[in-house]
Amino acid sequence: MSxxxxxxxGMNDLMSxxxxxxxxxxxxxxxxxxxWGYSEIRTPIVEDTALFVRSVGEVTDIVSKEMYTFEDKGGxxxxxxxxxxxxxxxxxxEHGLxxxxxxxxxxxxxxFRYERMKTGRYRQFYQIGAEAYGPADASQDVENIALAWHFLKAIGIQHVTLHLNSLGDAPDRPKxxxxxxxxxxxxxxxxxxxxxxxxxxxxxxxLDTKEEALRPLVAGxxxxxxxxxxxxxxxFDEVKALLTTLGIPFVIDRTLVRGLDYYTRTTFEFIYEPPAGDNALGTAGTVCGGGRYDNLVRELGGPDKPAVGFAMGLDRLVLLLESLGTRLERRPLLFIATMEPELKAHAVKLVTELRMKGLAVDFDPRGGKFKRQLDRALAVKxxxxxxxxxxxxxxxxxxxKNMDLPDGDPNKEATVPLDGLAEWLLNAARVAPVTTPPGS
RNA sequence: GCGGUGGUAGCUCAACUGGUAGAGCACAGGACUGUGACUCCUGGGGUUGCCGGUUCAAGCCCGGUCCAUCGCCCCA
Structure with missing residues (x-):
């Protein structure tokens, strides 16, 4: 039975x-x-299970029921x-940093988290994160937060609010x-x-329950x-003051405790607060979460080094950008239709030469009728x-022919010599970039 | 893990109270031998998510399962 x-x-193919x-x-x-001074680190997809049990926390949902854990052939x-x-x-x-x-x-x-799926939550999901080890100073917290803030702005995300809280130091917690x-x-x-x-x-x-019945009690x-x-x-006071100095708005959220055990002092989340009628993320409103974790390095057997960092949900960022109407498909700068089959070699050579100059040029390898090739040019925009x-x-x-201009426009057509084609296209590319940033 | 809704062509969807599955878009060919999305004709495409059951007969009813989607829990 096939x-x-x-x-x-819960795992998706991602394509154009x-x-x-x-x-x-x-x-x-x-x-x-x-x-901003952060360099990339790529760690393995899999780790010793004990790493997550000891860091994220045994009683957290992530460890207690959401991990993809298995035994390898070595047991x-x-x-x-x-x-x-x-x-x-x-x-x-491990590397003695x-x-x-x-x-x-x-x-x-x-x-990877083994979870029930819903909008913006998948079993294989993608994160972008930034971590800073060493400085205990509030300016490091704020630098990290500011990076997240400006990044969200840079990609065109709107309607996010920075929620801020402090969980205190380890001795404060038990009390x-x-x-x-x-x-x-x-x-x-x-x-x-x-x-x-x-x-x-x-x-x-x-504290961050969504049960309505508990809200009044939680409030007190x-x-x-x-x-x-x-x-x-x-x-915490210094973090707030510095954020104000940098012009980054925030709200104090006393209920912001986050789901991982290792956080100390500063915790923060960027939460999508949609305009009325918008439901791009469903109930998955957090697009970025982070905070300080001053004890984690030591608890995992390292030196006593404070640290702060955040992680963003890429899936959710993309969902938001899509809901804003962002379209970034690549468009060929030029489409070359071939007519007489015996000239096809010349056309292919021209396409190749232009491409090697960095110009996005396309043609239809099938050749064929003029109309088909024109339709193809229209299809690939x-x-x-x-x-x-x-x-x-x-x-x-x-x-x-400039396909973006209506018929009758004086700039609709231009005659360009073969030798000047590349230069002409380079200039056209400058005037109209191949991809446009969102919001433009 | 719990509850609601839903799966029909590549996409969007139809098919009355069960009676051997259709349209639009897309794709391909033609009308039409070289310049704008037009029009018209033709064609390929589906084990109706999968498995089983009821029935003379199942896309439709029943059970299971998979997947999607919404809420709970939780999180990015």
Missing amino acids: QKLVAVK PQIEIWQFVERTAREMFGT RSITMRPENTAPAVRAYI GQQPVTRWYYLGPM YLEALRAYFAPHVATFSDAAKETFERNTMRL APVIGDFLGEAAKAH ARHFVVYGQSEHEARAFKI
């Missing part, structure tokens, strides 16, 4: 016309993150990375947790099963801000169109 072979659930948007986002990230427990911070930290330690005062890395690639549990404890009996479990397992996560819960130690409090036929071959000149 079954139809399809992609594994979306892939051009992916490439645009990735290209912009590589350029911009590089400018080792292997996990496909659900996030890239822990692998980066592992690499940081603790010797350096500052290390800044970015990564870009697929992550706060105790107060939080004491606050919720009298009400647990009235909780839903899910909420009860959250209370038992990870009390802080009750103790806030972590009142439990911050002096140092953490001063750090070529900007200009010429015929390479007997008369052009003899005159060594072309009549170039």
